[in-house]
Amino acid sequence: MKTRYIPEAPPRAEIDALQGAVLLEFGANWCGHCMAAQAPLEAAFAGHEGVTHYKVEDGPGRPLGRSFRVKLWPTLIFLRDGQEVARLVRPLKADDISTAFTQLDGH
Template sequence: MSFVSVYAEREPSRSELDRSSGPILVEFGASWCPYCQAIQPVLERELAAHPQVQHLKIADGKGHRLGRSLAVKLWPSLVFLMDGRVVERLARPSSSEIHEAFQQFLEAVAQARSQFPD
């Protein structure tokens, strides 16, 4: 799946994420957040290089339960999930931290798939 440039109108529930399958990057932030805007080109490059990772872009803020359930405190926050389980999380990451997290995440995905092939 490719990079998503617009924040979702509806956020999934935590139980929906817990039941999800495959590698997912959940990005929490706000359209007006300068830190969130700054990482967009980095995320776009990483997701283009790794199309097997589903990208969910979630507008976070007061009254949004999903972010609270995943301990989001700063924007942007990136939560990497594999089959509904949190593998990695980053808060207000640098470009190099995002790249490194993708590499570690993809290694974990490959390892999980080799242990439990379809």
């Protein structure tokens, strides 16, 4: 699991072409909601180390976040082979995140 949002985001076409399980996490390092979501995310991420995690710094004019219509932080988007299978906005419970991981796993 990544721990810091990075400003360099891959282009949408690259994300759409990814194979396997991917978690896109949009937010900002200074965002209180994002900080509050980290402990439950870490708890839910356990056992899912094979999921590719992109922790993308978002904001006005950031094309990847806009292409996914991200409006609030953090937004977690779970992708399987480039297709969205689950989305959580401002999650605070590990159980909610675990449920999304289950959808990602297809179980």
